[in-house]
Amino acid sequence: MENLQQKAAFLRSDFTKQLAMLDADAPRKWGVMSVQQMIEHMSDYVRIANGRAPMEIITPAENIERMQGFLASEKPMRENTPNPLLPDEPPPVRHATKEAAIAELQGEIDHFFEVFTTTPDKQLNNPFFGVLNYDLQVQLLYKHSTHHLRQFGIAV
16 A cells, blocks of 8 residues: 555544554453553554644654654554654553544544645654655554554554
8 A cells, every 4th residue: 555545535534444453351462551541642642643632843854854764654663663652661551441532533533634635745743753744644653653553463
């Protein structure tokens, strides 16, 4: 699935459907997050991509081109990729159910597409990958979502 429109379609409607099929207690292949913690983590991450959670760029400027090169590639994210913005232990879940967490995530995804439909030239900071346009945001969200699906044994 290398086509940007296919990736956007996956994010818009298939990602949360895949998550809905996951058992809330599904075992992870790596990492420390539970299914619901991962879903809530993805909501937080989509909030960065849709502009609701503005972030400063923490990657040194001289590394941004290399980071964006990875982003533009079809290479998947590695298992256990460190994230210096996350605590060692995931925070407690903020929703009563996995379904409520998925509903929040879908709302953030819907908002992402509304933002870029309204302002297609918008560019937003990502703390790791620098200033990203729509295409790179979709690429990143797709990589990130499939990374976490693989974490719980779902191949995309």
